[in-house]
Amino acid sequence: VTKITFWHAMSGKRLPAVERIVNGFNEAHPDIQVEAQFMGSYKEVLAKTIAAVKAGNPPHLAQVYEVGLQTMLDSGVIVPVHTLFEEGEVDFGDVVGPILDYYSVDGKLYSMPFNSSTAILYYNKDLFKKAGLDPNRPPTTYKELEEMGKKLVESGVVPNAFSTGWPSWVFEQAHAYHNQFFANNENGRKGRATEVLFNGPFGVKYLETMSRMAKEKVYIYGGREYSPNKAFLAQQIAMLIQSTSSVGSIEAATEGKFEVGTTFLPRFEGYPRGNSVIGGATLWVLKGHSDEEYKAVKEFLKWIIRPEVTAQWHKDTGYFPATNSSLKLLMDEGWFSNHPNHLTAFLQVLSGVKTPMSQGVRLGNFVEIRNIVQTALENCFAGKTDPKTALDEAAQEANRVLKEYSELYK
Numbered sequence: 001v002t003k004i005t006f007w008h009a010m011s012g013k014r015l016p017a018v019e020r021i022v023n024g025f026n027e028a029h030p031d032i033q034v035e036a037q038f039m040g041s042y043k044e045v046l047a048k049t050i051a052a053v054k055a056g057n058p059p060h061l062a063q064v065y066e067v068g069l070q071t072m073l074d075s076g077v078i079v080p081v082h083t084l085f086e087e088g089e090v091d092f093g094d095v096v097g098p099i100l101d102y103y104s105v106d107g108k109l110y111s112m113p114f115n116s117s118t119a120i121l122y123y124n125k126d127l128f129k130k131a132g133l134d135p136n137r138p139p140t141t142y143k144e145l146e147e148m149g150k151k152l153v154e155s156g157v158v159p160n161a162f163s164t165g166w167p168s169w170v171f172e173q174a175h176a177y178h179n180q181f182f183a184n185n186e187n188g189r190k191g192r193a194t195e196v197l198f199n200g201p202f203g204v205k206y207l208e209t210m211s212r213m214a215k216e217k218v219y220i221y222g223g224r225e226y227s228p229n230k231a232f233l234a235q236q237i238a239m240l241i242q243s244t245s246s247v248g249s250i251e252a253a254t255e256g257k258f259e260v261g262t263t264f265l266p267r268f269e270g271y272p273r274g275n276s277v278i279g280g281a282t283l284w285v286l287k288g289h290s291d292e293e294y295k296a297v298k299e300f301l302k303w304i305i306r307p308e309v310t311a312q313w314h315k316d317t318g319y320f321p322a323t324n325s326s327l328k329l330l331m332d333e334g335w336f337s338n339h340p341n342h343l344t345a346f347l348q349v350l351s352g353v354k355t356p357m358s359q360g361v362r363l364g365n366f367v368e369i370r371n372i373v374q375t376a377l378e379n380c381f382a383g384k385t386d387p388k389t390a391l392d393e394a395a396q397e398a399n400r401v402l403k404e405y406s407e408l409y410k
């Protein structure tokens with residue numbers, strides 16, 4: 001039996017969904033044993049993978065979030081997915097456009113699409129009704145979001161109206177969605193990024209708006225990653241910007257309690273349209289294993305991209321169906337008619353404009369830069385500093401990180 005180690009970051013409702021895929025594969029392939037291991041958060045999986053490579057003991061497959069793209073590309077320890085397969089062995093043309101774009105360099109795919117996502121707006125239709133708002137007219141703009149938020153708070157329906165999961169990711173999303181660069185050299189896709197641009201007029205406007213809403217009690221900072229979901233489920237807030245990856249868990253937790261609506265991300269008026277950005281993670285193949293093992297890895301990757309496997313993964317979680325064939329399968333069986341919240345993120349990302357600003361940011365040591373931005377946002381929401389100063393200081397620090405990183409790869 002060939003053993004394949006697969007490190008991932010899927011907890012909560014995502015964990016049994018991963019196990020379902022792996023068990024299905026192992027049953028169908030008695031000569032291969034994929035061992036899926038939960039290794040912690042995305043950040044931890046990336047750090048542990050790099051450490052394991054250095055120690056000479058890498059897993060075969062690691063699930064790395066979109067933030068790790070540049071790090072993985074530069075690492076020298078990966079087997080690009082496009083080199084693993086023979087010409088025509090897998091139809092990568094079947095992969096949904098924005099996902100393919102995010103993970104391709106010069107038209108070649110580097111990691112295997114698995115759990116891609118983007119951010120959307122969730123809202124509580126029951127609380128909207130209680131506050132005298134139309135449950136079928138969620139906000140389209142930040143201005144409307146603020147007005148509706150005030151109504152929700154002032155009517156006493158909720159103590160605060162709105163929060164965001166992955167706050168710094170949502171800040172990145174806002175740039176792409178309004179066609180603004182986050183970093184120079186076309187977001188690090190034309191050449192290595194040497195300077196961040198998030199402290200420009202758009203970034204400042206975004207943070208000023210959010211800080212004002214925080215003072216008005218419309219916005220409440222709810223922590224990093226998925227922690228603000230708790231306030232949404234407890235009906236302490238009525239709106240939440242969060243990854244589509246939470247659709248599965250939010251729908252399961254609210255069933256019979258209140259009605260959840262989802263819609264596109266809010267916009268600032270007067271800015272051009274871009275697109276929301278691909279988030280979530282992909283599977284990276286690591287160097288240092290035998291031909292026999294790579295053969296088994298290929299079988300597993302072919303398995304996860306099977307239309308029925310991809311479709312089930314989408315149903316279990318809310319992550320995109322990553323291929324056109326899985327999308328067709330879901331559409332033909334009427335899945336989206338019965339589960340419209342599963343379609344929102346997909347429609348948003350497919351109806352956006354493909355521009356250099358909207359294809360995703362590639363930064364060296366993006367993990368650290370995200371942390372710097374996150375801290376700046378937190379300081380600002382805590383009233384410790386004003387938006388412009390917070391972003392200028394964060395940009396300075398981020399530029400230092402970029403410089404140090406570039407020196408490593410001169």
Ligand SMILES: O=P(O)(O)OC[C@H](O)CO
Pocket residue numbers: 065066067115116117118166169243244245246278279280281
């Ligand atoms: O919840 P996920 O897996 O869609 O990830 C959200 C962000 O992309 C993480 O960087």
